[in-house]
Amino acid sequence: MKQVFQLPPWAISTESTLYNKTGSWRNYRPVYRNRIPPCNNACPSGEKIQQYIDILNQEEGLYKAWKLLTQDNPFPAVCGRVCFHPCENSCNRSDYDEPINIHTIERFIGDIGLNEGFKWRLPRVNKKYKIAIIGAGPAGLSCAYHLRRRGYQSTIFEADNKLGGLLSQGIPSYRLPQDIVQAEIARIIKSDVKIHSNTAIGNEYDFDKLLKEYKTVFIAIGAHKEKKLGIPGAEHPSVIPALEFLYQLCAGKRVKIGQRVGIIGGGNSALDAARSVLRLGKKPIVIYRRTENEMPAILDEIQEAKEEQIEFVFLAAPERIIIRNNKIVSLECIKMKLGQADKTGRRQPIPIKGSDFKVGVDTIIPAIGEEVDTSFIPGSFLKVLDDTVSTNYEGVFAGGDAVTGPKTVVDAIGAGKKAAHLIHCYLRQVCLPVGASEKPVVFEDLNTAYFEHETRIPSGKLPLSSRLKTFAEVYQGYEKPQLKQECSRCFSCGVCNKCDNCFVFCPDMSVNKRAGKYEFDYDYCKGCGVCVLECPRNAIGLVQEER
């Protein structure tokens, strides 16, 4: 035994508390988990939006972002321009200040892809399977691309000489320049997809013959048949259906219209037609039977039309076209009021008796919607099953506007993607899940203490004065610094973006950073849950420990 004078003057600790595995105190265990961000969840073509914005934020290169984006959507430059961006409507940031300008970011990535000539690395074609696709619109092309990604080559039959369907026939170039559309289509075709243009099924090629030859068919014919206006005088040659009018414009042909053009309808076609008329130097008047709030057109386009001071006549329905000396002189309308909401949630217009009035026009463009024309399919016809893509014909699938009625470009692209997936399952006789159906992150899940208020960066835009005379594109997109700034606003809902909060706030030093990833040290984590609450994006969950 040591003598008193040999001992130190007081007790000195020689060991660390590492001996004490405080993990045994824990009732709950924190776990890193990635949840579905609302933007990804809302995208009909399933783009991983949060993920490509994160790639841009981490400066991992535009090619990587482009590659990820085009995994789901081969048309980023197109969708960045014309998509109605449900992603932005669901963006959690809109509950805080303003949603992320996702479509302009997408457009930037798409444009870079075209300018730099980014290419996909695709698997070798498996020649064993023959697949036909009817219609080279967004749904058909998307299906061809997604099949190609899985190693299948397909043959597209298109009735027109131009590919792209509505993209190249119905959207004016101030919204969507044709060279962009054609470049993105060419990229798909170049990836080894066969094309038969000017080949309408039913006329040039028999449907039964097609079915015999190909065994697997995807019908994506869109909805082109214009609904009839059905009022007296509608047969007059100065009544030009909107799609016809836009088709001629897109084809670069001159369309004879008068000085005052009445456009009937409130959808995108109506506004496209009205804004085109304005650019031709004529006066458009949009007549719609409900109010601005019920207009089915996308919000951006309504706003732009208003900016361009297009005249609207709301709550009015056409009754009769008045023709004198074989010329249209005016359109007789009846006033409407809004009644009860119908199944779609829109309030139904009800005519007010005796409220007739006249709108002085000399040309009329009805844009009251389109229908599907399936007359080429002989005998009994197509019935689409519950999953919205399979049909009652063995090996025949259908999708896009042809099934859903007129919807949006991105819905069609999504339908093509889904069809490719189901065709793959059909050919290989396997059943793979279409997608996860978890609950997306909502605003209340976030901890906003770590976010600063920042305004949304708008896309560059042509000044009003210079855009009314030409068909030049209205939006100019982002420059690189703007892109960076806008991407940095992303909350990254539900997905860790390495903000360090869990590491910083852990009172027990139980969050380790290894190779850019975080790990919990369950030997010492006491399960206090501070990291769970302080994670700004809800990417950490708390699970009860099993005892």
Place this chain on the structure above:
Amino acid sequence: MKFTIPQEENMHPGHLACPGCGGALAMRLALKALGKKTMVVLPACCWSIINGPFPYSAVKVPLFHTAFETAGSVSSGIKAALDILGKKDITVLAWAGDGGTFDIGLQALSAAAERNDDFIYVCYDNEAYMNTGIQRSSATPWGAWSSTTPAAKEEPKKNIMDIMVAHRIPYAATASVSYPDDFIRKLKRAKDIKGTRFIHALVCCPTGWKCSSEISIKLTRLAVQSGIFPLYEVENGLKYTLNKPQQISPDNKLIRSYLGAQGRFANLSEKDTKKIVADIKSEWLRLLNKIEGNICIKQ
């Protein structure tokens, strides 16, 4: 936003703090800011327990356990001894709870501050004697439950910042672990100043505040945002600077959500809550007056 705190870790896990302890996090951040060349002086407080039983220690720097009332005097002594040994680059950090600062250690602290002895004194204030059984201290706020005020405490919280500022020490600041960047900046700033530096850090004690452990950081953040515990610095007892001003406003709703989340305030009546809100607002105005007083000093 990303924090830029030092990666260096000067503390071990396995310490004995309760889950969600704000005091444990405060030490971790403080040692990150001050680095290895630090000696900690520890009077009786929660940290006497947290640091672990003999022969173990949770910190990677020398830590001296001392008697409850002596943080100020022992720090003075250790600093003097270091000076004699010529070890000028070692920071002495007195680390005391609210009991050892507001009540028991006040005399030693006041004396050291009056001599302007060269050390940093951090009071991590969890507003009661937590590790001995949640007895009230003079830092316990008005209206709070404690085991010795079973209904509610009837006296207001002592304003320790005013006491320390009155000593005209070179640097005094309030800090919060909910704002790690600000917390570390203040400790680094204190490190570069000579003389007595005082930092008052409000930290949440889930055990004594009777709240769930995960809201520990959220509560002290709410305390700052609601104006209950504003973050500010005072140089030489005169120059006041308000930090994070955009985050702070004495807000009725925020104060109520701060009080409502804690079991120790469960006994408050509506009248009591109104009094607390009014008191916080008048304290806030008093602070603003002091900050505006800066202008007079400049002239």
